[in-house]
Structure formats: C-alpha cells, structure tokens
Amino acid sequence: MRKYAFWSVLCALLITASCKITTKNTDTAAEKRKQDSLEQIKKAEEAEKARPRTAADIKLEKDLQYDQHTLEETYPYKDTTRQFQLEKIKEKLAFVENFQRAPHTYGVLQNYKNRNGESPVVENFVRNAYKRVSDTLGTERYQSAPLYREENSEKPSIYGRDGSLVSLESSDTLKMVKVNGISFEGSWFVPKRYVKNIGEDLKITHVNFVDVTNQNILTVERTGENEWKIRSMNPATSGLHKPPHQMETPVGIFMVQEQKPKMFYFGDGTKTIEGFAPYASRFTNGGYIHGVPVNNPKGKIVEYSWSLGTTPRSHMCVRNASSHAKFVYDTSKPYQALVIVID
Incomplete structure (x- = not known):
C-alpha cells in the first residue's frame, strides 16, 4: 500500500508540473501573439499616417459664413447647367493636406x-x-x-x-x-x-477656389485634419484673353500676397486713373480678387453687377460681389491663404 501511495503521489506531482509547463508555454505563446498583433497595428497606423491623402479622404461640408448671392452646387445658366466642381476641389485640398504634412521652409x-x-x-x-x-x-x-x-x-x-x-x-x-x-x-x-x-510655420486654413470654366468662386476653411467647411459659393467673372490689354486668369496655385481696400486702375493703354475696385486681394502678377469695379475714382462702392458669373471680361482679375470680396479680404490674409484657379 505504501508503495502504491508513493507512486500515486509521484504521478500527481508530475501531472501538476506538466500542467504548469503547458500553462506557461500557452501564456508565453499568447503574449507573443499579443505583441505581434500590437506591432502589426502600430505598423498599420504608421502606414496610414504616411499614406498620401486623396480626394476620398477629404471631408467637405457646406457651412456658409457668407450667405449673400449664394449659388447651388449645380445651377442653370442660359441653355446649359453650371456647377461647382467639388471633386476637383477635393483633389486640390488633398494636395494642400499632403504638402503640409512634411516640415518645410x-x-x-x-x-x-x-x-x-x-x-x-x-x-x-x-x-x-x-x-x-x-x-x-x-x-x-x-x-x-x-x-x-x-x-x-x-x-x-x-x-x-x-x-x-x-x-x-x-x-x-x-x-x-x-x-x-x-x-x-x-x-x-x-x-x-x-x-x-x-x-516654417505656414498653416493653410483658408483657400479660395476660382473656376474659370463655370465662372464661380468657392471659399473653404480648414477645421481639422482632412476636414474643410465651405464658407461661400458665389458667382465670379474671370479674366478675358483679349490682346493687347486684357488677359485670362491663369490656372494654378497662388499665395495671397497683398491687399488694398481700393485698388485704383488705369484706363486701357493710358496712365490715367479710370476707377477703382474695392477690397482687392492680389495673388499673381496684376491679378486680384476684388469687388465690382467703379468707373470713377471718387465713386461709391457698387454691391453687384449683372455680369458676375456670366463670361470672362476682366483684366486677369476675379470680380465678385463687393461684399463677398470683403469677405475674402477679411478671411484671406497675405502669406496665410491660397487662391487656387481651376478650369
């Protein structure tokens, strides 16, 4: 009996030890799987952060801060339909997001x-x-x-x-x-x-989109990573290609460089001041976003013109309703905002 008891105790001890080893091995394997999983998640997060943003990543919502003369996303014009090219705008905003992710001077x-x-x-x-x-x-x-x-x-x-x-x-x-x-x-x-x-501290939060095909202007404000709000949707009139004095508004990405409450202009081919354009924000060469031109240097600001949103007729500039030009003037400070001209 004593011999039998001895072997029973020994077997029990061996079984217990085996269970502990198995449990320890199981715990070690589980811990390794957990670490591997965390490492994979970390790599996936890093890859996601490094991935270039696309139009699909941009969240663009309508939240107007300027609500006068507002156009719908699509709207009639004569015998056709015009639109705001939101997908193209999202592509450009993805580009803006991407170049700001890496440090630059x-x-x-x-x-x-x-x-x-x-x-x-x-x-x-x-x-x-x-x-x-x-x-x-x-x-x-x-x-x-x-x-x-x-x-x-x-x-x-x-x-x-x-x-x-x-x-x-x-x-x-x-x-x-x-x-x-x-x-x-x-x-x-x-x-x-x-x-x-x-x-090095450039953080673009305001972008003005000028569409020379549809003759409109849309402004946006960045409210978070990949998140932008539409602040205005308005008619505009861009530059006309008509040598020797009138030039089209160039397509491209430009920085707002200077602003003038009144931008005085000469008559074509002269050095005589013919009038002024209110709330002018210059973005390239002599191209400004500005209000309705006043053909009198001492005249009063005019709010709106029938020609806005029709066909190109400006001298490279982008004409707006004067109150909208002021909205751009107030929100798009020099060296802090972009003008992106699309076609």
Whole structure:
C-alpha cells in the first residue's frame, strides 16, 4: 500500500508540473501573439499616417459664413447647367493636406511689375499673342522669376509665375536658392532676390477656389485634419484673353500676397486713373480678387453687377460681389491663404 501511495503521489506531482509547463508555454505563446498583433497595428497606423491623402479622404461640408448671392452646387445658366466642381476641389485640398504634412521652409516667387528685376530670356522662348516673351509653357517673362536647372546655368529654362508657392531647399543667404515647386513641378535654382522666405510655420486654413470654366468662386476653411467647411459659393467673372490689354486668369496655385481696400486702375493703354475696385486681394502678377469695379475714382462702392458669373471680361482679375470680396479680404490674409484657379 505504501508503495502504491508513493507512486500515486509521484504521478500527481508530475501531472501538476506538466500542467504548469503547458500553462506557461500557452501564456508565453499568447503574449507573443499579443505583441505581434500590437506591432502589426502600430505598423498599420504608421502606414496610414504616411499614406498620401486623396480626394476620398477629404471631408467637405457646406457651412456658409457668407450667405449673400449664394449659388447651388449645380445651377442653370442660359441653355446649359453650371456647377461647382467639388471633386476637383477635393483633389486640390488633398494636395494642400499632403504638402503640409512634411516640415518645410516655405517661400513665394515674387516679381510684381518687375520690381525685382526683369528676368533673363529663357533658352527656348516664344512671343505670345501680346508680343511679349514667354517660355514654351506659356508663362510670360514679364513679372516672373527665372528658373534654372543648374546653379551655374547661363540661361533659365522656364519662368515661375509671381505668387507661386515653393519650399526652400538651400539657404536663402546664397546668391542662388534651390527650391522645390509646390505650385509647379520640379526642383530649380532661382536668384535669391525673386524669393520671399515666409518661414516654417505656414498653416493653410483658408483657400479660395476660382473656376474659370463655370465662372464661380468657392471659399473653404480648414477645421481639422482632412476636414474643410465651405464658407461661400458665389458667382465670379474671370479674366478675358483679349490682346493687347486684357488677359485670362491663369490656372494654378497662388499665395495671397497683398491687399488694398481700393485698388485704383488705369484706363486701357493710358496712365490715367479710370476707377477703382474695392477690397482687392492680389495673388499673381496684376491679378486680384476684388469687388465690382467703379468707373470713377471718387465713386461709391457698387454691391453687384449683372455680369458676375456670366463670361470672362476682366483684366486677369476675379470680380465678385463687393461684399463677398470683403469677405475674402477679411478671411484671406497675405502669406496665410491660397487662391487656387481651376478650369
């Protein structure tokens, strides 16, 4: 009996030890699966953060802050229908989200009225319909910055339009600055005098979309990551291609650079002040978002014109109802807001 009891106790001890080893191995395997799962989740989260945003990621909701002269998303015009191109706008907003995710030192190309010196002639140039020198992409020499492929190139390859946004890739203490285009593609060298350094703290929260096909303007405000609110939807009138004085509003991405409560303008082909446009926000060359022109330098501001939202007829500028131009003027401060022109 004693012998039997001994072996019974020994078996019980061995079974207990085996159970503990099995439990320990099971716990270890479970812990490893948990760690592997957490690692996979972490990698997935990092991949999601690094993934370029697309139009599908943009949450765009209508929440108007300016509600006068408002147009619907689609609306009749004569015998056709016009619209706000919301999918194209989402694509552009995804682009804005993407370039701001990485740290940059930002700059703006500037040469309004050739204030920083007339650009050299590009290696391959043409004369456009206005008899002015332009590159083969159609950007004029006048009011533009020269873009060189190499730091010591003798001639620039193309022109960078005034108001274009770039990131600075070399010190702006040098004679030539290397830039990466944000408003345009590629890396280029630009003489320092044509580049305004606007620092590292740029956070774009306001964007004004001008549609030269549908002759309308839509403004948005960023309210969170990938989240934007539509603040206004209005008729507008863009620039007309009509040499020698009137020019179309160029398609592209531009920085608001300066503002004038009254932008006085000359009569075509003269140096005589003909009138003024109220609440003008300049974004490229002589192109402003502004209110209804007043053909009298001492006249009173006019709120609305029948021509808004019809056909191009401006001189590169974007005409709005004057109260809407003031809304843009108040919300889109220089070097803090964009004008994106789409077609």
